[in-house]
Amino acid sequence: MKPAAFHYHAPSTVEEAIGLLSEYAPQDGHILAGGQSLVPAMALRLATPAHLIDINNVEELGGVRTESGYLCIGACVRHNAFEQPIVEGPLGRLLATVVRHIAHYPIRTRGTFCGSLAHADPASEWCLVAATLGAELLAQSTRGVRTIAVEQFFQGVMTTALAPDELLVEVRLPLLSKETRFGFSEFSRRPGDFALAMALVVRGEETRIGLGGVEASPRRIAAADAAVEPLRDPRYSAEYRRDLARTVVRRALEQCS
Secondary structure (H helix, E strand, O other): OOOOOOEEEOOOOHHHHHHHHHHHHHHOEEEEOOOOOHHHHHHOOOOOOOEEEEOOOOHHHOOEEEEOOEEEEEOOOEHHHHOOOOOOOHHHHHHHHHHOOOOOHHHHOOOEHHHHHHHOOOOOHHHHHHHHHOOEEEEEEOOEEEEEEHHHHEEEOOEEOOOOOOEEEEEEEEOOOOOOEEEEEEEOOOOOOOOOEEEEEEEOOOEEEEEEOOOOOOEEEOOOOOOOOOOOOOOOOHHHHHHHHHHHHHHHHHHHO
16 A cells, blocks of 8 residues: 655754644644654555654754763654764663664664654653653643653553644653663564563662563563553463563563672
């Protein structure tokens, strides 16, 4: 199949992009960044946006910088920007470890960090990283910019706190101290498949344990044996996912020991 007809817009500034989004969001307008989720859905006509607002020409959204103890990641930064440590210290190594588990290389060259968070797939590795580290997300609209704590951002399967006319312009991850250790474990049927369960453990001044792929949204859990509410489908029972959750958490913890 081929996508349904749509109107294409290519803004060159953030202001132009959010202006177009304000105008066309009520008419089923969508942002196009990496397109690795939206475009396949359009090809199958599972998504039929009337307007596409392509932000790839907005240069100010393509940068990464450190500021006030955060790594700030713009909306158009690709997955493969993290293949090598993008910042010194544990955070750079953590991101370089996790990125290798994201889909396949061609997808990593086009898909974006912020796009993964805006899509909010429970199996997204970057969503798990954001939830575990306590990321801040900056959303901009014609009304201004607001900062959303990650605890309020994810609201269910592919559901976020973003308003239809808001553009996720930046994600901020806290930098980690030199003494920080981490462990990451993911289970999928084949390399590149969606994760059925994954865990990220970060040990610094405190120990953070994040669980993803198991529930409707990734989240920090209080302890390795915390109760979870697993997704279920005809192939994978809740008990199977619960068992996978225990396994990936244990493996991630072992990497930190």
